[in-house]
Amino acid sequence: MTRVLKLRQENIDEQLTRDRAVRPKILDTDIDGAERVLTMLNHLIDINTATEESFRIAMNAFLRRGRFRWMRDQHVTCAADQIEDLLEKLIELKSPSDVSLATYNLALEAYAVCSTPRGERDYARRAESLVKRMEQVFGILPVESYKHVLHAFAWQQANLEEGECARKACELLKLIEQRTEDGLTLMQCYDWTLEVWSKSGSAGSASEAQGLLDKMKTLNLTLSTEDIENGAHLILDADTYCNAILAWAKNSVSSGAVRANDILLEMIDRFNKGAFPSGSEPSLIAFNGVMAAWGRQGRADMAESILKLMDEVRLKCTNLTPDAISYNSVVHAYLRSDDKELALQKVSEIVKFMEDNCHKQPAIKPNVFTYNTLMKCWIQSDREDVAEQSEATLMRIQRLWDSGDISLQPTNRMFNMVINAYAKGNSRDAARKAVLLLESMKQSELCQPDVISYTSVIECLSKSTDPQSGEKAEELLSEAFQRYQETKDNALRPNARTFAMVILTLARTNGSVVRARELLVQLLELYEETNDPDLRPNQYHYNYVLNCAANTIEETKKLEAFQVATLTYQEMRKSNLVRPDSFTYAFWLKCCNNLIPPGDLRKKCVEYSFEECRKEGLVSKEVLLRLTQGNPPKLVDKLLDFPQSSTANDTKRPAYRRVIKVQDLPKAWSRNIYRK
Known part of the structure; x- marks a missing residue:
């Protein structure tokens, strides 16, 4: 009993x-x-x-x-x-x-x-x-x-969902207001309705919540002795203020953070003056909500000031103590700030503080979000060792997980971030390290690679000086396809970008243009079969095939390369999917220069393509470079409309020494590209 x-x-x-x-x-x-x-x-x-x-x-x-x-x-x-x-x-x-x-x-x-x-x-x-x-x-x-x-x-009412329940509550509140003037009843109903608006994700929720808080403060001043004895004054407490704070903190407008901050300061002031009933004190979620709101505005300075304020207030509270979310709100705010170097410095300091003090304050122990944000700060910085430092953070998480810390589970996204950092960087060892990370993912039960992983590794290979990079890129594409066919997991299916990176790798490593063309055809067939926008070819695929052809070195293969280039160029001009851009014409001129011996055929191909480029308004500095460096000055003069009888010293110079800028030519010639 x-x-x-x-x-x-x-x-x-x-x-x-x-x-x-x-x-x-x-x-x-x-x-x-x-x-x-x-x-x-x-x-x-x-x-x-x-x-x-x-x-x-x-x-x-x-x-x-x-x-x-x-x-x-x-x-x-x-x-x-x-x-x-x-x-x-x-x-x-x-x-x-x-x-x-x-x-x-x-x-x-x-x-x-x-x-x-x-x-x-x-x-x-x-x-x-x-x-x-x-x-x-x-x-x-x-x-x-x-x-x-x-x-x-x-x-x-669900959090951040449409406020249908909130609107229903308001309808009932109006009915109740019409039928009673009882202070306790009205305070309770205002409090519940304020709470429902604090959760709603509808437009105007914060204003509704603010109106109810104002009503409660006004009514609280007019309560009778009987109302107070019955507990009406107990309702206007820290939780009430917290709901109003959360309503503004979730508001997407820039003033939301300011209003949430003001109500937080008012709540703290009332708490310090003893205006709240016994046991009612500022809650952690109120502080975290305001810090998150400042974070979304990129105001890391304000978010950090609220964290410091919480440290002061918690000395007077029984239950208030910061947690990892509190610190994560500040590091996220720094991540969104404009000063990327300051962001990296501050976030590194905060993460170290969390690591050094989590034994005394277990609630502030860094979690996956904390380290993920630190990695992002490294990646968006201008440091040269971005990829290496990001990998070091990932390895730290991996070691903690391996040692039994189940709260720090490495994720596929983290590995992809590091591999992508290597792909975007200039490290000479990037390809090797990216391949090793991919192998680690394949051996992991938690972080299996997806198409992003494979594509980023292939991008690293496209920047590698290893002559075998093209073959490795093709192997990874084939492996990704095989894993997709085995698992039927769409996250593993190679997409248009994957194909583009493989073709680019072949182009940069003097790979087979025939193989590059086959990959383009394979992508076109896949797109026709599926009509999937992720598999839709674009200018990059065609341009990379042209560049691959232009980079053909062996004399015995140049004719075949030019045939592939011609087929690709003509197909692109007739395609309903893509249109030639300035790089298309630049690569085509490069093909003419490198693959066709000097003579009438080259002259005819160059003249025709440059006239088309002019008509399309796509004459760029790259196009001019290919035109002037690979063709006789007289042909260049003719195509650029220089007078043949000109005695100007500049026109007598060889074309490769002549300084010709896009802005010196008729604007119509480059109307469809960005003119520098």
Whole structure:
């Protein structure tokens, strides 16, 4: 009996029904005796002696369970489900009009207590439906009934979702305001409605929450002695301010952080003056919310100042202490700031502080988000050792995970970030290190590579001086395809960028232009089969094939290379998917220069293509470079409209020594490219 008494209403309410962030527990025993009460009620029903009072005793027994769940007939049930069943059974035994209003209100209260945004039980809607039935039976209902429905909608509103529940709560609030002036009732309803707007992701939520907070502050000044004795003043506490802070902190407008910050300072001021009831103190989520809001604005200085303020306030509090989220909000704010060097310095200092002090304050132990942000700070910095430092951070996480720290699980995304850092950098050893990271991923059970991994490694190979890079790139493309076919995981399927990087690697390592062309054809066929936008070829694929052809060195293969280049160039000009750009013409001129012996054929190809380039408005400095360096001065003069009889010294110089700039030519020639 002592065990049962300990789990009566006061404990259940305090431990479970008030903490909405905690998922309800599943009872495995009849620890509070509610099932025994139900058994006795069923016995009374069987012998036809059950009264409404008997039902209400059973309903109250289950209501005291609060948000507990338990199994019944292999299904999870709760107080709202059980009390709903009892109410319907009572109505069957009697009639809707013979059941008292108080009994109906027990069902409404159960809906409110058990209401949650999780699952599909929709207790708020069920409460609303029951109220409509009650109105048909009783006519005008007391405010208490509508309070329960408002409460149900307040707790059913999902975080950052459309505020349908919030709007319903507001409708009920207006009705309640019309029917009562009771201070305690109004304060409670304002508080619930403010809470629902603090969770809503609808436009205007913060303004609605602010309006309710202002109403509560005004009403709090006019409370009667009786209202205060009944506890109305207890409602305007730190939690109320916290809800208003969160509403503004989630607001996407720039003023959201400012308003959240102002309310936080007001809350701290009231707390310091003892205006809150005993036990009510600023909460961690309020500080974290404001820091996150400043972080989204890139105001790392303000986010860090709030963290320091929390350190001051927590000396006067019982439960307030920073956690990893607090510090993560600040490091994320620095990540978004404009000064990337300062961001790296500050984030490195904060992460070190967290590491050095987490033994004393376990809540601030760095987590995956912390290290992930540190890696991003390295990657966006201008340091030369970006990739190496990012890899060092990744290896630190890997070592901690291997040593048994299950909270620091390396992710596929982290490996990809490091590989991509090598791909974007200039390290001569980048390709080798990227390949090693890819091998580590393949051996891992947690961080298997995806198409991003393979593509980034191939990009590293495209910058490598290793003559075997082209072959390695093709092997990785084939491997990715094989893994995709085995797993049918779309995250592994090579895309247009993967093909582009392989063709580019072949072009830069004097690889086979025939193979480059085959890869382009394969990509075109895949796109035609799937119509997947991720497989749609673009100018890069064609241009890289042209460049690969132009880089052909062996004399015996130059004719074949020019044939491939001609086919690719003509196909591109007729394609419905892509159009030639300035690089297309530059690479085509490079092909003419490198693959066709001087003579009429080269002259004819160059003249025709340059005239097309002029018409398209795509004459760029790269096009001019290929034109002037590979062709006789007279041809260059003719194509650029220089007078053949000119005696100017500049026109007498060889074409490769002549300084010709795009901006010196007619604007129409380069109208479709960026003119520098």
